[in-house]
Amino acid sequence: MKTRELGTLQVPALGFGAMVLSPGVYGDIDDARAEKALRAALDGGAGHIDTSDAYGVDGHNERLVGRALKGRPRDEVVVATKFGLAIPDGEPSRPYPVGYAFNELRVNADPRLVRRYAERSLRNLDTDTIDLYYLHYPDPGVPVEETVGAMADLVRDGLIRHIGLSNVTAAQLRAAHAVHPVTAVQNEWSMWRPVEPDLLATARELGVGLVAWSPLGNGFLTGTVQRLEEGDFRHNAPRFSAENLAGNNDRYAPIRTLATNLGITPAQLALSWLLHQDEHVVAIPGSRTPAHIEENLAAADLTLHPDTLHRIDEALVRFDVSGGTLL
Ligand SMILES: NC(=O)c1ccc[n+]([C@@H]2O[C@H](COP(=O)([O-])OP(=O)(O)OC[C@H]3O[C@@H](n4cnc5c(N)ncnc54)[C@H](OP(=O)(O)O)[C@@H]3O)[C@@H](O)[C@H]2O)c1
Numbered sequence: 001m002k003t004r005e006l007g008t009l010q011v012p013a014l015g016f017g018a019m020v021l022s023p024g025v026y027g028d029i030d031d032a033r034a035e036k037a038l039r040a041a042l043d044g045g046a047g048h049i050d051t052s053d054a055y056g057v058d059g060h061n062e063r064l065v066g067r068a069l070k071g072r073p074r075d076e077v078v079v080a081t082k083f084g085l086a087i088p089d090g091e092p093s094r095p096y097p098v099g100y101a102f103n104e105l106r107v108n109a110d111p112r113l114v115r116r117y118a119e120r121s122l123r124n125l126d127t128d129t130i131d132l133y134y135l136h137y138p139d140p141g142v143p144v145e146e147t148v149g150a151m152a153d154l155v156r157d158g159l160i161r162h163i164g165l166s167n168v169t170a171a172q173l174r175a176a177h178a179v180h181p182v183t184a185v186q187n188e189w190s191m192w193r194p195v196e197p198d199l200l201a202t203a204r205e206l207g208v209g210l211v212a213w214s215p216l217g218n219g220f221l222t223g224t225v226q227r228l229e230e231g232d233f234r235h236n237a238p239r240f241s242a243e244n245l246a247g248n249n250d251r252y253a254p255i256r257t258l259a260t261n262l263g264i265t266p267a268q269l270a271l272s273w274l275l276h277q278d279e280h281v282v283a284i285p286g287s288r289t290p291a292h293i294e295e296n297l298a299a300a301d302l303t304l305h306p307d308t309l310h311r312i313d314e315a316l317v318r319f320d321v322s323g324g325t326l327l
Pocket residue numbers: 016017018019020026050051136166167186187212213214215216217218219220222224267284285286287288289291292293295296
């Protein structure tokens with residue numbers, strides 16, 4: 001697969017987001033299905049696997065990823081994980097002020113905990129180094145530069161190779177980058193959730209790469225979500241409520257039609273569109289289904305004509321999404 005540069009780190013244009021592989025996110029899933037999906041992703045060229053210590057219970061998702069790495073040359077996979085939400089027992093936490101569909105987020109990015117978080121992730125992943133280590137959410141009680149100072153010590157000591165930040169603002173990126181070069185910012189970005197223009201401009205100026213999370217709009221942009229399974233977190237997301245979902249699907253029709261006319265799927269159009277937004281953006285779609293994974297990864301090779309990109313932009317301006325701005 002074509003590669004791209006995030007700072008000084010080279011990654012495939014399309015990676016794989018493993019969050020979907022732990023129970024309790026997109027409905028139920030067992031480890032056999034999860035392992036098959038990870039194999040499909042790695043065999044298909046998605047040599048950039050994104051996980052977090054907060055996905056699944058007790059590092060479940062990181063342990064899945066660790067098992068999938070076995071028997072593969074370690075330097076052929078970029079392993080990215082995150083910290084700050086799976087807070088060790090007895091440590092304080094602070095609420096993160098957004099109304100996500102997930103339960104309320106509690107964070108702790110105290111620099112004194114950072115090494116402990118990393119050592120636990122290394123054990124879960126059963127590896128010697130984390131290629132890209134993200135602060136998962138900024139902690140309102142700790143200046144981001146202090147957390148990044150502790151992450152810089154981990155780079156120096158070889159526990160991690162690159163520093164990433166997730167869910168940050170342009171100002172937080174700039175403050176962190178002054179302490180230690182940041183390789184990538186991972187924020188939500190898709191056809192139905194634009195990236196903050198300030199953040200994109202700052203990342204470009206500083207030479208920081210962008211990793212787009214939920215690039216398929218939690219599955220919506222594939223055009224296949226009509227109803228949700230039991231236990232799917234999207235039941236709590238206003239954009240996916242029965243009435244909003246039906247209307248959103250109707251208003252998304254012009255983009256689905258554009259994809260059909262190009263002979264590709266809406267998922268492929270959504271991923272390729274993202275890759276055309278900037279040469280230093282990569283996406284990490286998630287899926288439990290090998291056929292979907294194959295379909296998604298094929299989008300890395302698509303080239304969209306400028307007229308097509310223009311038509312998509314026009315359609316997105318008219319795509320009036322119901323269900324508010326938060327997940
Ligand atoms: N940093 C953060 O705070 C943060 C937050 C959220 C997510 N993330 C990262 O972003 C990654 C991706 O996000 P995500 O999984 O939430 O959302 P996503 O990639 O936008 O969408 C995943 C959903 O799309 C469906 N899907 C995928 N490909 C499909 C296809 N070709 N056709 C039909 N359906 C398809 C999947 O269902 P099937 O399983 O049926 O294919 C799944 O329900 C996560 O794994 C995680 O690594 C990061």
